[in-house]
Amino acid sequence: MASSTLTITDNRTGKRYELPIEHGAIRASDLSQIRVAPGEPGLVSYDPALINTATCKSKVSFIDGERGILRYRGYPIEELAEKSSFLETAYLIVKGELPTTSHFLMWQHNIKMHTLVHENIKQFIQGFRYDAHPMGILIATAGALSTFYPEAKNIMDLESRRVQTRRLIGKMPTIAAFAYRHSRGLPYIYPDNDLSYTGNFLSMMFKMTELKYRPDPVLEHALDVLFILHADHEQNCSSTTMRTVGSAHSDPYASVAGAAAALAGPRHGSANEEVVHMLHEIGSIDRIPGLIKQAKGGERRLMGFGHRVYKNYDPRAQLIKKIAYDVFEVTGKNPLIEIALELERIALQDEYFVSRRLYPNVDFYSGIIYEAMGLPVAMFPVLFAIARTAGWMAQWAEMVLDDEQKIVRPKQLYVGHDERHYVPLDQRREGGAPEVEVHGPL
Ligand code: SDX
Numbered sequence: 346m347a348s349s350t351l352t353i354t355d356n357r358t359g360k361r362y363e364l365p366i367e368h369g370a371i372r373a374s375d376l377s378q379i380r381v382a383p384g385e386p387g388l389v390s391y392d393p394a395l396i397n398t399a400t401c402k403s404k405v406s407f408i409d410g411e412r413g414i415l416r417y418r419g420y421p422i423e424e425l426a427e428k429s430s431f432l433e434t435a436y437l438i439v440k441g442e443l444p445t446t447s448h449f450l451m452w453q454h455n456i457k458m459h460t461l462v463h464e465n466i467k468q469f470i471q472g473f474r475y476d477a478h479p480m481g482i483l484i485a486t487a488g489a490l491s492t493f494y495p496e497a498k499n500i501m502d503l504e505s506r507r508v509q510t511r512r513l514i515g516k517m518p519t520i521a522a523f524a525y526r527h528s529r530g531l532p533y534i535y536p537d538n539d540l541s542y543t544g545n546f547l548s549m550m551f552k553m554t555e556l557k558y559r560p561d562p563v564l565e566h567a568l569d570v571l572f573i574l575h576a577d578h579e580q581n582c583s584s585t586t587m588r589t590v591g592s593a594h595s596d597p598y599a600s601v602a603g604a605a606a607a608l609a610g611p612r613h614g615s616a617n618e619e620v621v622h623m624l625h626e627i628g629s630i631d632r633i634p635g636l637i638k639q640a641k642g643g644e645r646r647l648m649g650f651g652h653r654v655y656k657n658y659d660p661r662a663q664l665i666k667k668i669a670y671d672v673f674e675v676t677g678k679n680p681l682i683e684i685a686l687e688l689e690r691i692a693l694q695d696e697y698f699v700s701r702r703l704y705p706n707v708d709f710y711s712g713i714i715y716e717a718m719g720l721p722v723a724m725f726p727v728l729f730a731i732a733r734t735a736g737w738m739a740q741w742a743e744m745v746l747d748d749e750q751k752i753v754r755p756k757q758l759y760v761g762h763d764e765r766h767y768v769p770l771d772q773r774r775e776g777g778a779p780e781v782e783v784h785g786p787l
Contacts, residue, residue: 355379355388370399389756396653399580401588401747405438405739406579410654415661417577418442426664431572432456432542435514435735438577439742459515460536460545463493466520470527479524479727480609486520487513488602497596500745509597510738517731518542522549525724534558543568546731551719563675564718567668568728571711574661575729577736578707579654583608587737588744592753597741604737605730611648614733616708617725620649621716624681624688633688641697649709650692656702665710672714679717685710 349366364375377387392398407416415422418437425434436444436452444452469489473482491497499505523533534549537558544565548558587604608614627636640647652659669682689705692698712725744750
């Protein structure tokens with residue numbers, strides 16, 4: 346019977362080592378026993394961007410990148426998108442099980458009891474320029490919330506973790522909507538707890554002088570499904586950031602601010618914003634070949650294409666593409682969809698993209714829908730953050746409770762100068778160090 350071990354021979358010493366294999370992985374720390382001589386440093390694994398390194402054990406999401414599978418707590422996203430709601434899926438992601446009726450009613454109540462923000466938050470947001478990017482406002486405000494809830498630093502207290510989770514899931518839509526209303530110079534709309542989670546968000550975004558905002562049920566449902574599809578995704582950059590900041594035992598608000606900051610990057614959650622800018626830049630189908638040529642020449646990235654894990658079609662992109670047509674029934678077709686579909690068709694026939702297994706990802710079609718719904722492009726990553734807060738909080742709690750986790754402090758491979766000694770100013774030669782001009786680029 347083959348044993349689940351890896352036999353390594355260190356050819357520098359001729360020594361052999363047996364390393365156990367668990368869950369398809371070896372422990373990188375097992376490598377540290379491999380050394381040239383006693384007292385010498387042990388072997389280290391080198392993995393920039395953690396491309397082939399598992400940083401944790403998790404039960405939250407499962408992705409099979411080859412087969413295009415995504416499951417939350419074992420449930421396929423296709424079933425959740427069709428049968429669940431965002432709040433129910435958020436419960437599943439955070440708690441680990443689908444709620445019973447009584448638990449779901451309590452969960453909904455608990456979230457609704459936290460949709461208001463402290464009145465000072467309005468003044469805080471007022472401090473931003475009218476054209477401040479809403480992700481900047483969200484990052485700053487999420488971090489500021491930790492000053493309102495100092496008890497959040499009691500991260501080992503179950504009830505405190507529960508309350509902060511409810512507060513963040515409840516308040517993110519409010520902060521997002523307030524950021525939008527600030528940019529438009531419109532009065533802030535307070536939460537309407539008679540409405541659904543997404544209905545309330547649309548009300549806080551778009552209510553004007555009517556006594557009660559009535560969300561269009563098709564748009565309300567479409568946004569709810571989009572939130573389901575963005576709720577968690579294994580150890581993506583922002584969830585890894587959430588775990589890393591949280592590993593220092595910072596409070597969850599500071600950790601969410603860090604996670605949102607990671608999500609704001611165009612390689613990550615702001616790609617949905619960049620996709621729409623790219624499609625507008627293309628402008629018409631006949632200009633697609635020029636963009637493809639630029640992407641293949643390495644001059645730019647095809648935004649919304651490619652994924653570290655999915656080497657097949659991102660299953661979320663398939664579902665989002667379908668939602669688009671439900672939304673267009675209400676809003677009218679967004680002409681960008683034709684450009685996006687043709688861009689996808691051409692790219693998926695092109696050897697450059699096929700050989701690199703670059704397919705549309707979650708961000709390729711979502712922005713087209715958001716724009717059709719009247720949401721401003723700068724708000725697209727903010728919508729991503731609202732939904733991903735459920736996943737961030739689940740990943741954070743899992744990290745807090747994982748006995749194997751410590752403060753994140755990776756090693757490095759030092760490739761800088763050996764020891765050298767101080768040279769008095771008057772003895773330094775002009776034009777001395779030949780390296781990058783004037784010691785750039787750092
Ligand atoms: C999200 O991790 C997650 O799960 C993230 C996410 C989530 O739910 O949390 O799924 C959400 O962030 C989706 C990704 C959104 N980003 C974009 O759409 C931006 C455009 N895509 C990329 O920049 C890129 O594909 C990444 C960042 C998504 C993945 O990058 P990798 O895995 O580091 O791949 P790479 O940069 O090493 O690229 C491999 C090759 C390179 O070419 P060669 O060096 O082999 O010649 O593919 C090329 C890249 O140049 N390539 C692209 C490309 N993406 C990769 N070429 C053109 N267009 C692209 N989009």
